[in-house]
Amino acid sequence: MSLKTILTYPILLISSIEIRSFEALGRRIQKSGDTVQRLLVPENESFDLLANIARSIFANSKKLTLAIDDTLIQKKYAEFMEGIGFHFDTKLNKTVQSYKLLAAAVTNGKYTVPICGDFLYPKKLLGGDNSLPNKLDLVKKFILHAKSIFPDKKIFVSMDGIFVSEELLGWLIERGIRADLRMHSNRKIHFRGQDIQIKKIVDLIPRGRHMARSIQTTWHDLNVTITADRRIDKHGEESIVYIVSTYKAKPIDHVNAYRLRWPIEKVFRTSKQLLGLKECFSKKLETQKNHVAAVFVAYAIAQWDMKIHGYKNSEKAIRASKHKNFLSQIHRLQRSDQIFGGAYA
Secondary structure, three states: OOHHHHHHHHHHHHHOOOOOOHHHHHHHOOOOHHHHHHOOOOHHHHHHHHHHHHHHHOOOOOEEEEEEEEEEEEOOOOOOOOOOEEEEEOOOOEEEEEEEEEEEEEEOOOOEEEEEEEEEOOHHHHOOOOOOOOHHHHHHHHHHHHHHHOOOOEEEEEEOHHHOOHHHHHHHHHOOOEEEEEEOOOOEEEEOOEEEEHHHOHHHOOOOOOOEEEEEEEEOOEEEEEEEEEEEOOOOOEEEEEEEEOOOOOHHHHHHHHHOOHHHHHHHHHHHHHOOOOOOOOOOHHHHHHHHHHHHHHHHHHHHHHHHHOOOOHHHHHHHHOOOOHHHHHHHHHHOHHHHOOOOO
16 A cells, blocks of 8 residues: 555644544545545554654664553444443543543653554453453553564563553563553552552652662562652652562662653543544444554654654644645655655655
8 A cells, every 4th residue: 555545644634623524634635525534544554654653763762661551532422333332431430432442652751653552342342252352462462563563672561550460460571571560559469478568568668868669579479579659749749659560670760661651641632632533433443443543643743743843742743734735744754765664665
């Protein structure tokens, strides 16, 4: 498939100032909504392009973090959308009709490129269908995918506490994968001959000028590192976040590694606010997934523009693109062979 074909829909997402339905995007180029829908390429084509963009942006980085997280793509009045389900929204504190997207992004702390994603489905919706991957399957798949894209780089993994499980940590340790995950304070670990909740380990609490402290311990017979990250907010209030890691390092290194989970939250936020992540109205699940992948390409293009043109963040890069000619943007990216590794020549 040609590069121009793959780029057209993402560039439309970036340049649009309306809601990003197929019809509204079509008005941007004087085409019908059906024509725009046909411009939406299969998700695997978009993910291949994202891998090439990531390789280019991080060519000189020796160490990268793979941040993995999920988000809800709310769909109101969507009873007839394939794969739609009801999921609990922690921000709204209620159940909403939505897709649950699990995604992974590679970051060096300055730039972030989403490289893959897939939907998670409610058990009630799945019924007895075991062919679709669960959360653990996808996490493993994403990590192996990142390692295949960057076989010569150190890959660290950062995830929230909802991903902590004996099976996942065992899998990470077995493969020597460096990972940092948030761990709830009421979890029990085996420390100095007893099973004790993390929050009750006095020796783990940072004191004085120390902002982090680590211990070596076991959890379900797995050798792990537990780090207490002491945080002070703008009001002077203190709190402690606990991190479980699959490798040994200085406490501050574990803290910094876990905090690199934050960039994927920015991917979700910007994609919803400026790139139309929630604004696909097709009833077909395949089209919804292709749209998500195209949104990720749009975000990656903004990251590329940040690097090339020195924009402070992806939001500024996206807003700057809205004032440029649509066709000129496609031609500009087509000429940037270094982004795509010559794969689309």
